[in-house]
Amino acid sequence: MTALTLYAALCPPQQPYWTAERMATATPVDAPRDTAPSPRSALLVNGTYFDGIPMVGTFFFDTAAVGTGTTSCTGSVVHSPTRDLVLTAAHCARPLRAARHRVFVPQYRHGAPAAAQPYGVHPVTALFTDPRYPRDTDLDVAFARVDTPVEAATGALTLTPAAGWTHRVTVIGYPAGTNVNKHHQALRCTVPTSRLPGHHQLRMVCGGFYGGVSGGPWITSYEAATRTGTVIGNTGGYETGGRVHWISYAPVYGRAALALYARAVAAGR
Numbered sequence: 001m002t003a004l005t006l007y008a009a010l011c012p013p014q015q016p017y018w019t020a021e022r023m024a025t026a027t028p029v030d031a032p033r034d035t036a037p038s039p040r041s042a043l044l045v046n047g048t049y050f051d052g053i054p055m056v057g058t059f060f061f062d063t064a065a066v067g068t069g070t071t072s073c074t075g076s077v078v079h080s081p082t083r084d085l086v087l088t089a090a091h092c093a094r095p096l097r098a099a100r101h102r103v104f105v106p107q108y109r110h111g112a113p114a115a116a117q118p119y120g121v122h123p124v125t126a127l128f129t130d131p132r133y134p135r136d137t138d139l140d141v142a143f144a145r146v147d148t149p150v151e152a153a154t155g156a157l158t159l160t161p162a163a164g165w166t167h168r169v170t171v172i173g174y175p176a177g178t179n180v181n182k183h184h185q186a187l188r189c190t191v192p193t194s195r196l197p198g199h200h201q202l203r204m205v206c207g208g209f210y211g212g213v214s215g216g217p218w219i220t221s222y223e224a225a226t227r228t229g230t231v232i233g234n235t236g237g238y239e240t241g242g243r244v245h246w247i248s249y250a251p252v253y254g255r256a257a258l259a260l261y262a263r264a265v266a267a268g269r
Contacts, residue, residue, distance in 0.1 A: 033211045033245045044246060045191060047171075047208035052186035054119055054154040054227055056217060057106035058174040059092065059144075061099035071184050074173045074216035075104055075144060076231060079156040080261075082268035083149035087159065088215030089236030090129040093142035097127045104146055106154045108174065110184035119153050122146035128264040130256055138200040140236035141257050142215070143264040155227020157217055159261055161253045162202075162232035165195035169220055171204060171248065173213025173235055180210045187213065200252050201237045207246040214241045218250045 055077035073092035078085050086104050096102045106119040114121040126145040133139040170190045175181040189206035196203040202218065214235050222229035233250030235241040242248040251257065 033209070033242060045189060045206050047187040047189035047206050049181070049183070049185040049187055052107040053172065053222070053224070054107050055151075055156055056172045056186065057104055057119075058108045058184075058212070059088070059096060059102065059104055059124070061096055061102040071108065071174045071176050071212050073212065073214050074235070076172075076215075076217040076219075076234075077106065077151050077154050077156045078143070078231065078261075079151065079158045079228075080265050080268075082145075082265055083151035083156075084146050084268060085261075085264055086124075086144040086146060086150070087157075087217065087231065087234055088142050088144060089234055089241065090133040090140045090142040091236060091240045092215045093127040093129050093144065096124060096144070104144060104150075106150065107186075108184065119150070120148070122148055122150050126264075126267065128260055128267070130260055132256075137237045138251050139256055140240070140251050141234060141253070141260060143261060145264065145268055157219060157222075157229045157231040159253060159257070160220075160230040160232050161258070165193065165202060165252075167193045167202070167218075167220060167232060169193055169202075169204065169218040169232065170222060171206065171209070171213075171216060171218050171235065171250075173209055173216030175208065175210040176212025177210055180208070181212075193218070196238055196249050199238055199249075200254065202233050202250045202252055204248050204250075205246060206248070209235070209242065209248050210245045213248070 058071040075086040075088040078087045102124040124144045128143045130139040172188045193202040216235045217231040218233035237249040237251045
């Protein structure tokens, strides 16, 4: 009997916790946003649903309450020496930290079992946030470590401090509610940014970003062929990213965000 055969006999495979049914009934992390109609304006654009990109996905976690088939915040794989870090918002990390079962699913496919997800289901093993959040909403940034080098499969975005306040970004998120996102697809919008006065945060105007989009990346220079790009913000910050679905905010990465990233990298070495 080979060692592999002996291992299989003594350690039969366990039924995976994250079945399609469990993922469909997981409790959402993100706060809801106002679903009131956006103001009528020729200048207002709306996000469009699409199949997503490999390094952006959503989280699932268990709590005592059973949810209603919604996804739970958004995250994106960021380049790191450990190749296992996912960027999200600090207000998303808090309930994830308390969960018994928590996973990140890149380019999530609603209704598919864990084995059929295009880039797998990755248990979250650690979470990193700045202890000054939520007192300082400019620090609504978090990194989740997963149990595999997910970057090798999905590619990654590079965490990049942005100069100035005016950029053209593609913002991606997974709106949670079935009433606004029947098939639980990714939503994207490419728009200019401006400054949120009084904060070290970016602001963008685009409709459709309901609860569930928190933590989603604000991307520049994405290259589909190489699965690379830069991320200059994540949905979060003031009003945990926005009270209404047509205005969203993102912390601008500075010294504190880079120090948090370095701490997350060091913890995985």
